[in-house]
Amino acid sequence: MTGIDRSRVEALVKRERDRYHADHPGSRRVHEQAGHLFGRVPMTWMSKWVGGFPLAYATAHGNRVTDVDGHEYVDFALGDTGAMAGHSPRATVAAVQRRIGVDGGITTMLPTEDAEWVGAELTRRFGLPRWSFTLSATDANRWAVRLARLVTGKPKLLVFSYCYHGSVDETFVVIGPDGLPASRPGNVAPAVDPTTTTRVAEWNDLAAVERELAHGDVAAILAEPALTNIGIVLPEPGFLDGLRELATRYGTLLMIDETHTFSAGPGGMTARDGLRPDVFVIGKAIGGGIPSGAYGLTEEVADRVHRITAAGSADIVDVGGVGGTLAGNALSLAAMRATLGEVLTDGAFAHMISLAGAYTEDVRRVLDETGVPWSITQLGARAEYRFTRPAPRSGGESAAAADDLLDEYMHLFTLNRGILMTPFHNMALMCPDTSPADISYHTETFTQAVTDLLA
Structure with missing residues (x-):
């Protein structure tokens, strides 16, 4: 002022x-x-x-x-x-009209061929080989956080002060004026105090990240590769590489949310800057306005989930996932295929x-x-x-x-x-x-x- x-x-x-x-x-x-x-x-x-x-x-x-x-x-x-992608992009509108009209069926709890096409395209753009679909990035984040806890056996999440990952309860933690973790101002009636579920560090502070990881209880670092909903705060040189190295050293998954930073290019900052996440989340823009979201996993993380569920200690079929019966519906997948294939091109x-x-x-x-x-x-x-x-x-x-x-x-x-x-x-x-x-x-x-x- x-x-x-x-x-x-x-x-x-x-x-x-x-x-x-x-x-x-x-x-x-x-x-x-x-x-x-x-x-x-x-x-x-x-x-x-x-x-x-x-x-x-x-x-x-x-x-x-x-x-x-x-x-x-x-x-x-x-x-x-x-x-x-713009409001009502022609290719997306045409695909949605075909799905509603000639092709028929918006949601059936059955797969369509579009699903594999979209999964393959997300792999091409972002690198992770295994994908599952939701109705929003918030949905994808919520479920991916649970998978991270499942495969690591660790209870906590590490996020960055004033980060944004939708309405995921565990992410509403900031560093207060006294330098201590606190529930974010305005946080609406959290089920539990998020400082009990989450560790927090300031963006661009690798030393603070390492101090939090040293407790040995962090399942995943959840980060946008640049803060976006509190203004755009870019990573300083070496910061994102440092997150990858620290996550590996402390047995923690690196979870990258590119819902907003997708603006960086066809493969977001992950492709542009050569990031190597274990878990990846995206939403919003990929459906051209139709509710859409997705999370991606590395082969290692996907295999670990399958081994645990095969042993019967977790159920990702009947009680798994967030987004319910509408997740991965035919309409959303038709919209994602058209938007990624014909609108948000290189x-x-x-x-x-x-x-x-x-x-x-x-x-x-x-x-x-x-x-x-x-x-x-x-x-x-x-x-x-x-x-x-x-x-x-x-x-x-x-x-x-x-x-x-x-x-x-x-x-x-x-x-x-x-x-x-x-x-x-x-x-x-x-x-x-x-x-x-x-x-x-x-x-x-x-x-x-x-x-x-x-x-």
Whole structure:
């Protein structure tokens, strides 16, 4: 906030909120009439949109969303990664229509040929040879954590402060102000104190990781290869290799969650940076908008699971897995096959990453020219600015840079001018339909937002 008058920000938020209310009577009506919905939204996170009520949308195609009031938006939120392929990509829509129509059968608890194709494609991209499907990455993480405990015989998980792995109970642990592990602020009624199930370290601190592993009770290190839901916090050189070496040394599995970092390229950071996980998780984007998730295992881990279950000490058929009878359904697999095979291709990623690079450079130039002490970080096809400089190197540092008032201002300013940013943070994601003109328009809008702050 250095150099920015707080009262100025408050006045600008009021100006933008008044404009939002005046321009969106239809969205407000939808919200006010939603009396049967908990929080007046279909899913509680939708309340996070600024302005007092969320937009109600009518149509979405490619990287464009049109709301019920007829306003069109350039969409950089893209369903917080769920629509990385763009809204309703043609190949995915066609595959879903065939499955619902001509082919018939959405869920039967029977395999289709698409399953093996998708498994083989995930192996090609990420390297792990054995795959199973869920309805979300949260589902995949929950079950993979249990498999890790099963094959290692160890009870605990190691995560990083302010990491994000969906709503997995064991991951809501941070390092508190006193330097000790604590349940993450706002954690909703955990069944048990997560500090009893989980060890925690700061991102980019290998010494802290080793101290936690030295207790000998950690089944798996669960990590995104870059923190994403607390801003983008990149790994420092050698950090990810260090995690692999420490996991091997202490008999712990390395579990990589690329649900968000898939933006790094066709094979995520795992392929790009030569990572070697024992367990791998992905979700959201691979289904083109249809609920989808998957976890992958090395041959060694898969064999260990099979040996244990064959001995009768664990049942992964009747009581195993998360996602229930709908997991691995024919509709999700048809969508994954089309999205991976025809939409999120190598060429598409090259286009998306190039545009994210242009976006990042434009934002950085505006910050440098105006002297605003913020930073921006790129991870492949996504980029995010944070209200601090230099860029944070840990989850704790990034959390300390949060500013709800500035967030509201920047989101309302861009939204009122036809740009959707991710409501939970300041992430912009490119999809195959994003264009250079969209980047230029964002640069123009971002420049004006910062200029108004400094006026």
